[in-house]
Amino acid sequence: MVTYRYYQSGDEKKIVKLWNDSLHIDPITSERFRNLVLLDANFDPEGLRVAFDGDQLIGCLYSVRRLLPMYGTDLEPDNSWIPFFFVHPDYRRLGVGTKLMEEAIAFLAGEGRSNLFFASYAPNYILPGIDEATYPGGHAFLKEQGFERQYTAVAMDRNLIGFQVPSDVVELKQQRVSEGYSFTTAQDKDLYEVIQFANKTFNPDWGRAIREGILQGLPLHRILIAREGSKLVGFCIYGGYEGVPDRFGPFGVDPDQQGKGLGKILLNECLRYMRAEGLHGAWFLWTGEKTSAGHLYKKTGFEITRKFDIMKKSIN
The missing domain is CATH 3.40.630.30 (Gcn5-related N-acetyltransferase (GNAT))
Known part of the structure; x- marks a missing residue:
């Protein structure tokens, strides 16, 4: 029987393991997960939703809203974000992700949020958005959930040899x-x-x-x-x-x-x-391909290595 709840102390080890079993192109270490999630000033355990089949973690979705202003006093009271989600490969297309999303949206809507973005969260975003080429299932899931593409960001690299x-x-x-x-x-x-x-x-x-x-x-x-x-x-x-x-x-x-x-x-x-x-190299995760900065990077020898769709959904 699949059960759903929010993060409890001790879940982090299973979350990191499932992350690495599910998102092979973007693995994470326990230290990095701790720094970017657990130690984030905006972290709220209720936003980190998990699904279990017995003792086995089979799904995770992280939702967050701003508790500490990025600058001045602006808490962006209308906005919220999903920096990441993943479901065990054996449990996909069974409604696990949908249930996690429903619980996260209920949590965020209850906090007065009306805009939900994937995944342009600052300060601790993992990736700028969803990489459709790498995660076509995740991209399709977001569209099924009512998310729409706002714009596309590109990651670029340059060999310095x-x-x-x-x-x-x-x-x-x-x-x-x-x-x-x-x-x-x-x-x-x-x-x-x-x-x-x-x-x-x-x-x-x-x-x-x-x-x-x-x-x-x-x-x-x-x-x-x-x-x-x-x-x-x-x-x-x-x-x-x-x-x-x-x-x-x-x-x-x-x-x-x-x-x-x-x-x-x-x-x-x-x-x-x-x-x-x-x-030996220089890289970054986020710029607009058609912007003046994007053109400058290309002229300086940078090449596009990934593309990310920043997605948005209205929830209230």
Whole structure:
């Protein structure tokens, strides 16, 4: 007999095992599960739904709403997220996933949420959305449950073996420096400004990534900043997410400064630093393929490695 409940202390070992038995392309360690889920400030045991057949865990679905503001006082009271779900291969198409989803939606609706996203949850998303090529069954399940695609994000990788900054970028940097721009690694005096710049110009999750990365040991030489005179106009980082050194980002240039090649300079400088550390590659999980950033990455040698559909459902 299949029974359903929410997370209880001790379930985590079975959850990690079933995760790795079900999501072979995206395995997880106990430590990473602990950091991204159990230690998340927004974690609520009632949102982590589990299904058992006797003592055997056969399904899991994690739903979450914001308990701690990402920035300021905004708790996004209408929004909620499902960062992941999975069902044991032997129990699929038997209604287990549907029941887990129903329980999660009842929980979130009871908390006043009206929008449910898969899986664009910050700060601790596992993947940006559903990878249809890798998980066609999961993609079909979300559509059956009434989720609709909002947009598609792409993950990209670049091999750094033999990388060198192209001569035209070297010349462009020299030109911008002669015009009063500077490109340096961060120092303590820059940190407040770059965090606020990331928060206000782009996304509060970017400012959080910088702050928490540094608290967790991110070396300041992995943060590159661009200034026009004394004004901060751009930055890029590597090794900021989960301490993974070859993970690139976040990365942004002041919209008022775009068209001057500052992003191209920062990106290539960052890749040069990464190669100087002995890294063999650079990768990230989330950008828009057709955005200016997406075009820049492609021109700099990045290739698309995965695509993710960010899905949404109204629940109230």
